Amino acid sequence: MTSTLPAGALVAAASPGTMDAMVPYTLEWNWPETPLIILAILVIALVGRWLLVRAIRRASDLAVDRATRRRREQGQNEPLHLARYAARAATMGSLLRSLTNVVISVLTVLTVLAALNVPLTPVLASAGVGGVALGIGAQSLVRDYLAGIFMIIEDQYGVGDLVDLGEAxxxxxxxxxxxxxxxxxxxxxxxxRNGEIARVGNQSQGWSTATVDLPVDSTESSARVIEILDAVVAGIRDDPEFAKVLIDDPQVVGIQAVEAGRMTIRVTAKTRPNEQGGIQRAILDRGLQALKDAGVRGPRTLPPPPAL
Structure with missing residues (x-):
């Protein structure tokens, strides 16, 4: 059985320059073909959404597992680091699920309207005009969201990271x-706002470096000073208090600078992220004490040159 239902709308079919001829369009309803087609469209949409959401959830779980294994291989087992990657994956999964729901809903509505013989050209044209207007009026908002999405995908930083974002x-x-x-x-x-971040300096990814400069008198033997500091860093390396902080053995790099009355010896150590402060203080404290006990003189303060 076939019937037509007035839609209550008019489509202009006039020749150029006239607006007299207006033709009403009708909805096409064939029983039972049309209800079955609509039911099939809805079932396909629901099944497709279920499959996509399940795939997204599975991908998020795999991403969390990979990140957890990678962090544990790097020796970073703190709940904060693991929670960061879990939150990142959950955020991306939520974003993709929302996008999936919107896309499937729009496609389902358009397909059902097409099955009812509703002309889609005016609808698509109105949506296009509305999208352009929204894009022009909310450019900064769109830029913020796009920057946030790519920032999360690229893992530029996360909760707990010490970062330099330029302004702060x-x-x-x-x-x-x-x-x-x-x-x-x-x-x-x-x-x-994410759209205003032009650069990111992250001090918490991978590892950090503890750098200590120890000044001594420029007339002291550099080989003797380095030997004393080698014993200091060896003691720090063997100290159980710093075993979980150090990634590599501290190194006495050597002479960093020589100025009038001053010679600077640099010591470096690779540490876990954001853990360099304690190592720096320990090297500076023990190094200065060891140099003092060995009779190594500190930097001299030279008198100012005579006035001309």
């Missing part, structure tokens, strides 16, 4: 698709 430097407390929140060394909270 501090520890990341929250990462969103539009705004990043971080707290600087003075306790002040900064909210930075």
């Amino acid at each position: 430097t501090g520890t990341v407390e929250d990462v969103g698709l539009r705004v990043t929140r971080l707290r600087d060394g003075n306790g002040q909270i900064w909210y930075i």
